[in-house]
Amino acid sequence: MIDIQLENDAVKLRNMLRAGLNQSDEAALQFIYGLFSKPEIPELDKRLDVKAVLERSLASDGSVSFRSVAKECGCSEELVARVWPAIRDQYPPTPAPSDKLIIVIPQEARPRRLVESILAESGFRIDSQVAAIVDIKNGMPPIAYREKRGREVPVSLKAGIAHAGFLGNDKVIEVQDEARQNGNDPIEFDMKKRFRVNAFRMCFAVPKEQKGTPIREIADLQGKEIGTTYVSTARQFLAMRGITARVSYVSGKVEESCRDFGKDAVMDIVETGSSLRKNNLVVLGEPLYAGYTGFMTLKGAPRSTMLDQLTERLQVQEMERLVA
Numbered sequence: 001m002i003d004i005q006l007e008n009d010a011v012k013l014r015n016m017l018r019a020g021l022n023q024s025d026e027a028a029l030q031f032i033y034g035l036f037s038k039p040e041i042p043e044l045d046k047r048l049d050v051k052a053v054l055e056r057s058l059a060s061d062g063s064v065s066f067r068s069v070a071k072e073c074g075c076s077e078e079l080v081a082r083v084w085p086a087i088r089d090q091y092p093p094t095p096a097p098s099d100k101l102i103i104v105i106p107q108e109a110r111p112r113r114l115v116e117s118i119l120a121e122s123g124f125r126i127d128s129q130v131a132a133i134v135d136i137k138n139g140m141p142p143i144a145y146r147e148k149r150g151r152e153v154p155v156s157l158k159a160g161i162a163h164a165g166f167l168g169n170d171k172v173i174e175v176q177d178e179a180r181q182n183g184n185d186p187i188e189f190d191m192k193k194r195f196r197v198n199a200f201r202m203c204f205a206v207p208k209e210q211k212g213t214p215i216r217e218i219a220d221l222q223g224k225e226i227g228t229t230y231v232s233t234a235r236q237f238l239a240m241r242g243i244t245a246r247v248s249y250v251s252g253k254v255e256e257s258c259r260d261f262g263k264d265a266v267m268d269i270v271e272t273g274s275s276l277r278k279n280n281l282v283v284l285g286e287p288l289y290a291g292y293t294g295f296m297t298l299k300g301a302p303r304s305t306m307l308d309q310l311t312e313r314l315q316v317q318e319m320e321r322l323v324a
Helices: 004-009 011-021 025-035 040-061 066-073 077-090 109-121 152-158 169-181 231-240 254-261 274-278 305-313
Strands: 098-106 124-127 132-135 143-148 164-168 189-195 201-207 225-228 246-249 265-270 281-290 293-298
Touching: 040 066, 040 077, 066 077, 066 109, 077 109, 077 124, 098 109, 098 152, 098 305, 109 124, 109 164, 109 293, 143 152, 152 164, 152 169, 152 293, 164 169, 169 231, 169 293, 201 254, 225 231, 225 254, 231 246, 254 265, 254 274, 265 281, 274 281
Parallel strands: 098 143, 098 164, 225 246, 225 265
Antiparallel strands: 124 132, 132 143, 164 293, 189 293, 201 265, 201 281
16 A cells, blocks of 8 residues: 555645656655655755756746745755756856856865855756856856855955955954954954844753852853863953863864864854754853855955955845844
8 A cells, every 4th residue: 555645745846747657646655755755856846846846936037045945835945055056957058167267165975065055046047067156137247256265265365365355254253363462463354344144143052960169150260171163262251251272173073073072162153043953052151253255355355346246235124033
């Protein structure tokens, strides 16, 4: 017997395959079950919904809000970002971009998806096949982009590899602090736009349940072990408050440091707070600062008509999103 719920989940795929295979519903469903596991079918069905909403949005005004699509389809923005490249097939091949304007974007998954969301809501899409930012409304020629790890974005601008770039202020602050500590002048930026979509806060966090003297405020971090990816920022923040602590670098999954590495506290970015709750952590004190994604050039960089046009086009309807 065919699972009735699974049949309901797979109805769209079944109808598509029935037409393609020119066979019965039963044969189409059996074909689906042979290709996908049961949990995959509702996911694929949801992707079809997302693709349809994306195409409808593009047909209406040539821009897309990942968050609005996610809300309408009852899915995550991450799923929308994964489906988004699929609409590329409905466009003609993208011409090779010139080197008149080169944009650098972060390579890491989360900030890259955020940049792609900003571009989509502003009427652009990323064509990874030719490394170009394409104007969906056809008002601008393709713009070349380069992908670099977050900390390499400012260096790329300084080295002349790119003319402008997207980067979260968490990385900007860290790079500038490291430059000062190394006796160098920090790189100065001209922030063209600030986008507070999916805004985050930089916070210290501690376990809900603690052994010994509990850590209840920032001053209690004196002499404690702190794990973070943002070592320079943490040390500078603590030093300004006369707090001496042992800050060590943790690569990825910072929230697990207290449990896995015996850290007394962590410092990391907080968006929804779900990772903290999952690891039984609570925010300590007030956030160090609020985060945003910046579109920037080097201070004093030459003016560019094409850059001015792109900057003017970069808009996000919902500038501020609350962080739980």
